[in-house]
Amino acid sequence: MVTLIGRSFGRIAGLLAAILGLLVAFQIALIAVASSFTTASTLDRLVQIMPGFIQNAFGPALLSFAGMTTIGYFHPVAVMLVVQFAIFLATEPAGEIEAGLVDLVLARPLPRHWLVSRSLLVMTSCTVAATLAMWLGTWLGLWSLAPQDARWPDAHVVLMLTAHLAAVGWCFGAAALAAAAWARRRASAHATVALAAVALYLIDIVIESWPPAAPFARLSLFHYFHGAAILRGTANSVLDLSVLGAIALTGIALAYWKFHTRDL
Numbered sequence: 001m002v003t004l005i006g007r008s009f010g011r012i013a014g015l016l017a018a019i020l021g022l023l024v025a026f027q028i029a030l031i032a033v034a035s036s037f038t039t040a041s042t043l044d045r046l047v048q049i050m051p052g053f054i055q056n057a058f059g060p061a062l063l064s065f066a067g068m069t070t071i072g073y074f075h076p077v078a079v080m081l082v083v084q085f086a087i088f089l090a091t092e093p094a095g096e097i098e099a100g101l102v103d104l105v106l107a108r109p110l111p112r113h114w115l116v117s118r119s120l121l122v123m124t125s126c127t128v129a130a131t132l133a134m135w136l137g138t139w140l141g142l143w144s145l146a147p148q149d150a151r152w153p154d155a156h157v158v159l160m161l162t163a164h165l166a167a168v169g170w171c172f173g174a175a176a177l178a179a180a181a182w183a184r185r186r187a188s189a190h191a192t193v194a195l196a197a198v199a200l201y202l203i204d205i206v207i208e209s210w211p212p213a214a215p216f217a218r219l220s221l222f223h224y225f226h227g228a229a230i231l232r233g234t235a236n237s238v239l240d241l242s243v244l245g246a247i248a249l250t251g252i253a254l255a256y257w258k259f260h261t262r263d264l
Helices: 002-039 043-049 052-062 076-090 092-099 101-106 113-145 155-182 186-209 211-219 227-232 237-261
Strands: none
Touching (some): 076 113, 076 186, 092 155, 113 155, 155 186, 155 237, 186 211
């Protein structure tokens, strides 16, 4: 197992380092922007020129320095980066089947489920690392760039945003792991879940901006991670994290079952 995990990390080491560095830099850059808006007293004007759906999506994040420093956690770029990276990592078993490597690995007396467990551990640890990079970038940016009289975001709020981002990434990673257990080509497993993630994100935006579509809100996984609601204190984080966790565990269970029973 250790050898399998080491091999997987060795293949993605450069990509992982680049993504972690990008997320840290992204968060620090957002705090620098927030500092410039705060010192220029332009927050009110910024809100006035924002379209309604953006105000609805970001809400209190646009109203104060503390709020603006947390936008990165639910910004589409950061969210999709974490989600797509988790999906890519979780589809590794399908790539090994496609390349025929699984035959060489399982020619040894190794439990078949080790391949799933390896990818699950790698995907989970990298998803957590990505969200912790956001967390690290937040405090580095605040310590180095925050105006002296600015109010920092509440530590509990930052923790909840970090937890929700990690849960969403883990949820899609689990779905990709299940897809990889069925697929014989990595590209098909990856593309299916990756496109589904983008579609669900777009659907969530439409639902939040169009009241008649509200009854369908729970069909999107992103419904359970609204950063603006967390900032307002109106989010039911226990319920949201429980739903995301239950969906992820279901996907993981399906991955183990299918990979164990399929014809490799």
